[in-house]
Structures are given as structure tokens and as C-alpha cells.
Amino acid sequence: MSFPYLRPRRLRKNLYLRDLVAETRVSPRDFIFPIFVKEGISEPEPINSMPGQYRWPVEKVTKIVSDALELGVRNVLIFGIPSYKDELGSSAYSKDGVVQRAVKKIRKEFGDEVVIHTDVCLCHYTTHGHCGLLTRKCVGDFCRDVIDNDSTIELLGKVAVTHAEAGADVVAPSSMMDGMVRTIRKALDEAGFTDVAIMSYAAKYASAFYGPFREAADNAPQKGDRRTYQMDPRNGEEAIKEVALDVEEGADILMVKPALAYLDVIRRVREAFPHYPLAAYNVSGEYSMVKVAAANGLVDEKKIILEILHAIKRAGANVIITYHALEAAQWLKEGLDRELF
Template sequence: MSADFASSQGNFPNVRLRRLRQSPIIRNLVRETELNINDFVLPLFVKQGVNRRDPISSMPGHFQLSPDNLSAEIRELESLGISSVILFGIPGGKDAHASDSYSDNGIIQQATRIIKDVSPNMLVISDICCCEYTDHGHCGVIEERDGKKDVCNDRTLEILALQAESHAKAGVDILAPSGMMDGQVVVLRQALDLSNYQHIPILSYAVKYSSGLYGPFRQAAEGTPLFGDRKSYQMDPANANEALREAAQDIAEGADMIMVKPAHTYLDVIHRIKQKFPEIPMAAYHVSGEFAMIKAAAERGWINERQVALEVLTSIKRAGADIIINYFAKDLAKFL
């Protein structure tokens, strides 16, 4: 090798970065980002009924479970080392005001009691929203103004407060408001504190985009809007500065943790928020469409599912997420 070439390459040949990549043991030793099963939260879909384990066609390996089938599911999760779940409910009946969501015998309330009976230490997070419980599929109370239908922010907050109190009473450990209503965190915090649930944390979906990647979830949760869309309350995918404002507002209102949803397609947003608020625990939701794309490509033999899932979830953690809500948790628990 000529001296001129060597000098043009900076510190080469003295510095050879490939030295730290030459064996699995060395690569593991110097790895900067490590996934851990304790980082994962598994979503569960609980549907009113008996003896139901209905496959979700767009989400292979996931099911709508009736409450009587929850016990076996929770025991399996315990055996895999999974200690946290987030619940989404499909009630037996829906109405305009999401009544099942705040009924003491609602589907989430039933599910929580069953889980806590089977596994008192299983961490239960409940989604606080209206879309699965309303007969129109939107995330709140509908009002009509100037001939147009839209979600009424402040009337919806009243329902979310009732949900929060009811879920807390049932034994939920963490409440996760996801409706993107202005003021939802402070209203929930006040309602919880007044009902002597000061100890229950709020994990706010602070930054939830109006994404095209929620399709499989809406099938699973049976919450597709019957008219219009959710762009008047969920965020525009083109905006990142707005995400910082949303996160700052929810933190100021009392959120204990914040979330970005989706995750894989918003790594820049996760990173920016974590840099701005490093002290706040950060969750990211690797959503149903992101999961389904990997599953579909793997089924066709185009990619290695486990390798890609690990790569994607590692990238989410590398971007700044402390907690990853994801549908690969059971599969990766066996590997990790």
C-alpha cells in the first residue's frame, strides 16, 4: 500500500473499524442497543362473548379473545416472561356515547379483573378512547356544525374521565388516553386524583398520527369510522414540530409517560422528542400495519421475519423509545 493512499484515509491502517465486527462475541460485547423482553407491551383484543378465539386475518398469530379465554393467554405470557399488556375491548353493544367503556361491567373492566385474579403482577394498561364503543366508530361524541359532523372535544372529555375512573376501579395499572382530544391528560389526572387514584400513572398517546397503517387494528378492534376520517383530531403525518408541541402540552398537563404512534415510520419524531424530554419515559407503538407488512413479506419468503422484526424493534429503541408496544412480543420472547 502506498504511503500517499494511507495518508488520504485518515488514521487507516491504524484504525480499522472492522476489528470490532469480526466475531459474534465481539459484536455482542460492543453492541450499543439491546432489546429486552421487559421493553415490550403486548396488545390484547378482548371481545364480549363466550369461548371465542377468533383469528384476526390481517394479523397472523393474534386473536379476538372472549373473557373466559383470557386466563390461558395470561398464563402463556407469564411463561414467556411477558409482564405487560395493553387492552382493547370489543363490547357486545355500541351506542353514540360509548357507554360500555365506563360501565362497571364493561368488557375492559371484566378483562382486567380476570387478569388480576390469574396474575396479580401482570401490568395492565388500558386504552382510554371511544372508537371501539361508539356505533359510529369515531373517538368521541359527534356534533354537527354547519352541516358537518365532527367530534366534540369537551363533551368527549367527560366520557374519558368516566372511563378512567371505571378502569382504575377495576384494577388497571396504567391509563393510556389515545383519542387525541385537547386537554385529555389534565382532565383524566384531575378525575383520578379526586377519586383517590393519585398513584395511577398516565401514559399519553401524546403524538398519534392519522396514519394509513391502522387498517388491521381497526379490523381487530371493530372500530372503523362509519363516515369521514380522523384527520380533525389525529396528527398530520407531514408534521414533526407539532409533535413537540403535543408532547410538551401533555407533559405539562401531568402525563407520566408519553407515546409516539406509529413507530417505525416516525423514528425521527421519537428521536426528537426523546432529545427534547430525556427525563420522560418514552413509549412507541409499532402498529398493526407495520406488523402486517413484515408478516406478509415473510410469508412470501422475501425476508427473514425474525431478523427483520429484531432489526425494526431495535431501531425503535435506538431512536429513543424506552417501551415498545408491539405484536411480535410473543415470538421474540422465545428468542430473546
């Protein structure tokens, strides 16, 4: 024989045998479903840039949460779109803010049946659309607006506490400010919320894959960009440094964002920090590209989505934040993963 005696094809000859020896399994329990909640609307509002996704009024957000629970998706991530914005993002830490009201409503309706994660940032709430407070700095005659890191993280601590007071289980700071995890942990602990966890956007890249989200959440920067605080897509070692800092500061769950173009980073973080839960965010651009391609008959939608989710899990993520969560959960419930693979 011109090849080894072992024949790997023996374990691929039918779908049930392939399923028996499959190394990677994806479950609805792995998913966090992002939900946009918007003030000033009375009915769900379609998001043009993200086919199949909606902005939900606070009064009706329990409908989509109920749909998620029915499919076995018990984790949701709440993003708020306020009716009022200012330079300080003050509605982000209002006790009557859009996220705070949505969290209270979800908690009252479902109790502990759902795990509520909340996005902690200022970009949705500031008139300038940046993730931190702007300050004017001058060197000689040259002046420019820069992000004031240290005053920003103090406000993020306030935001996190109001989310915890409303009933959030996990707060997810996404601004990539230095020291944000430590400051939020301190604020939560001092307010008595020692059991509220932090899922940190530990390695969040300045990515072109966020385009549809910025339309969905109305949070695009009015001028400039976010490259001074989000990570350079060319860097991998830097991700390990960023994650290590968040671990030291007290993060409970780590995250890499986006997912598909950064599977190598997911793997590196998993290997460097094997004892920490690791999330990967399958972001809006990744979602919308698949939806547009499927709508034009270019790909098999079900197969490509399940392949993507398995790839993210295989790379090392324990948790997948994805807009595909509900449809994928339905397909997994029907056993389509076995049939498709």
C-alpha cells in the first residue's frame, strides 16, 4: 500500500458517525443575542443595514427576549439608542435611561430565566459619537480634540452601576479605554454589586466590519475615527497585552472583536489565558455580508452561518455574540448541523 494503514475516511462515511466524532459542537447555550432598544418608537423598526434585525421599543423588548428564550438562547446583550444626546453622554448613566428601563422590564418579566448583559459605553449617547469625553489640547498654536481617558472611565463606572441597579447580570465595557475594567470593578463593588460580572471588550479592533452597526445604533463619529483607542488590525501581540491588563484589572469574561478576521487572535488569547471564559463577537459586517450574499443566491445561508459559528468555537471561543443566534438556535434544534455537515 502506498499510504498508511489508517484510513481517516472510515469515520466520515455517514452523518451519524461524523457527528459521533465531531470535535466542535455549537449550542444555543453558547450564544449571546444582541438587542437594540430605541427610545421614541412604538413598533419594532427594521434595520436596513442588517436584514432581519430590528430596533425595539422599550415597551415591546420582552417580545424578542421571549423568542430567544423559547429557542434556548438565555443570554442577551442590550444596546441603547437614546432620544437625547449631549457632549457628556449623560443619558448613558441616567437611572431612567433607555437601557436601564429595558433591563428593568426584562428582569420583571422573566426573572432569572434570562442573563442580561449590557453594553457600557458613551458612543451611543454623545453628540460627537466617540466612546469617551472629548477635551481640547493645544501644543503651541496647534490644537485638537482628544479623548480624555481618565474622566471617561469614571463615567463608565457610573453607567455600570446604573445598569446593575436596574438588574443587569453582566456589564460589558466596549470603549477600549485604559483602566476601564479596574474603575468599573471598583465602582460596582463600592455600590454593593460584587456579584455583577464584567465581560470586557479586551481586544477590540478598529475594524471596517462595524459599518452596519453604526447605522443601526446611530453612533458613527461625527468627525475623526476611533483608531486612537481601538486596536490596530495589523497587531496580534498587542492583543495579548490588552487582554493581560484586563485580566489583572478583574475582568470575568474576555472578548475578541470582530471574530472572523481575527480567528488567529481568538486562538492566541485562548492559549495564553486558558482558564478564562472567552467571548468572540460575530459583528454586524460579518452578519450583513452573509445575509446579502444569501439573498442574491451566492451562498447556502444555513450552511455558511453554521460553518462560521463552528469556526469561531473551534478557534477557542466559549461564548459567541451573534445576530445569527435565533435562527442558528432554530436550525440546531432541528438537527440541521448534523445534516449539513
